[in-house]
Amino acid sequence: MPLVTTKEMFEKSMKEHYAIGAFNINNMEFIQAITEAANEAKSPVILQVSSSAIKYAGIKYLMKMVEAAVESTDIPIALHLDHGPDFETCKMCIDAGFTSVMIDGSKYDFEENVALTKQVVEYAHSKGVVVEAELGKLAGIEDDVNVAASDAMYTDPEQAEEFVRRTGCDSLAIAIGTSHGAYKFKGEAKLRFDILAKIKERLPNTPIVLHGASSVIPRLVEMCNENGGNIPGAKGCPNEMLKEAGENGVSKINVDTDLRLAMTAQVRRVFNEDPSVFDPRKYLGEARKEIKATVLDKINNVFCSGGKA
Numbered sequence: 514m515p516l517v518t519t520k521e522m523f524e525k526s527m528k529e530h531y532a533i534g535a536f537n538i539n540n541m542e543f544i545q546a547i548t549e550a551a552n553e554a555k556s557p558v559i560l561q562v563s564s565s566a567i568k569y570a571g572i573k574y575l576m577k578m579v580e581a582a583v584e585s586t587d588i589p590i591a592l593h594l595d596h597g598p599d600f601e602t603c604k605m606c607i608d609a610g611f612t613s614v615m616i617d618g619s620k621y622d623f624e625e626n627v628a629l630t631k632q633v634v635e636y637a638h639s640k641g642v643v644v645e646a647e648l649g650k651l652a653g654i655e656d657d658v659n660v661a662a663s664d665a666m667y668t669d670p671e672q673a674e675e676f677v678r679r680t681g682c683d684s685l686a687i688a689i690g691t692s693h694g695a696y697k698f699k700g701e702a703k704l705r706f707d708i709l710a711k712i713k714e715r716l717p718n719t720p721i722v723l724h725g726a727s728s729v730i731p732r733l734v735e736m737c738n739e740n741g742g743n744i745p746g747a748k749g750c751p752n753e754m755l756k757e758a759g760e761n762g763v764s765k766i767n768v769d770t771d772l773r774l775a776m777t778a779q780v781r782r783v784f785n786e787d788p789s790v791f792d793p794r795k796y797l798g799e800a801r802k803e804i805k806a807t808v809l810d811k812i813n814n815v816f817c818s819g820g821k822a
């Protein structure tokens with residue numbers, strides 16, 4: 514089947530209380546690993562591209578590789594712009610054939626965020642593309658943007674209702690305590706499920722999105738560190754919390770950091786164990802296997818979207 518929007522996959526996820534993984538892609542190995550895993554698990558999947566990924570790989574290369582993945586699999590796949598910074602980037606992706614875009618106006622004040630989101634929604638909907646918007650601020654490092662923990666802000670449920678009504682966005686990213694990157698919590702991990710419940714109460718039919726949701730898999734962090742890496746004290750969002758989020762109204766869970774760790778851990782291991790290796794297929798092949806295993810585990814055991822395609 515051709516690329517799909519997230520409309521149907523989100524409707525089913527809200528009815529049946531599970532989440533769909535949205536995985537960031539940068540190159541061929543990521544695209545193959547993610548889509549092969551989703552295909553094996555018979556799960557819908559979202560491939561997402563940030564504007565810096567577009568800068569890195571080029572939109573034409575990304576489109577063609579995603580097209581190849583779509584032809585090689587038999588599951589619903591959506592192609593989504595992650596953290597669209599402005600109207601122009603969203604328009605470029607819509608015109609290139611993306612089926613979903615995020616406009617991230619969370620850096621602006623409420624009224625500016627509403628106006629910008631509305632502008633993107635109008636254009637996207639006229640082309641049959643869906644829009645994710647964001648309200649509230651996550652701490653951490655997002656490809657280009659660095660938000661200090663002191664500037665982070667939980668999403669206000671009342672504002673969320675007004676925001677969705679006024680913008681007409683199709684899904685909403687909220688801030689309930691997750692953050693981007695490998696250092697999410699200093700002490701104990703904590704998510705504000707009470708805020709999620711209040712948002713869901715006011716917006717029962719709006720798919721909710723959780724960013725910064727990597728679990729920062731301890732085994733992969735260790736594998737990096739044991740093979741020459743230096744990522745001390747990294748800490749992510751525990752799987753039990755992500756599972757709970759999926760059962761309680763979160764329809765889309767974003768994962769980037771865990772897949773970067775998977776690739777890096779295996780590349781480091783191969784180099785460390787056999788310094789004579791210089792065939793990229795040897796280390797990228799191992800990296801691809803680890804990314805695929807990571808995605809399979811999340812789909813089947815955390816997001817619970819296996820068999821839902």
Ligand code: PGH
Pocket residue numbers: 537595596692693694695723724725726727728767768769770771
């Ligand atoms: C994410 C990914 N992308 O938009 O929100 O977050 O850093 O937790 O993988 P992580």
Ligand code: CA
Pocket residue numbers: 617619620647650651
């Ligand atoms: Ca943001």
Ligand code: ZN
Pocket residue numbers: 596655693724725767
């Ligand atoms: Zn994000």
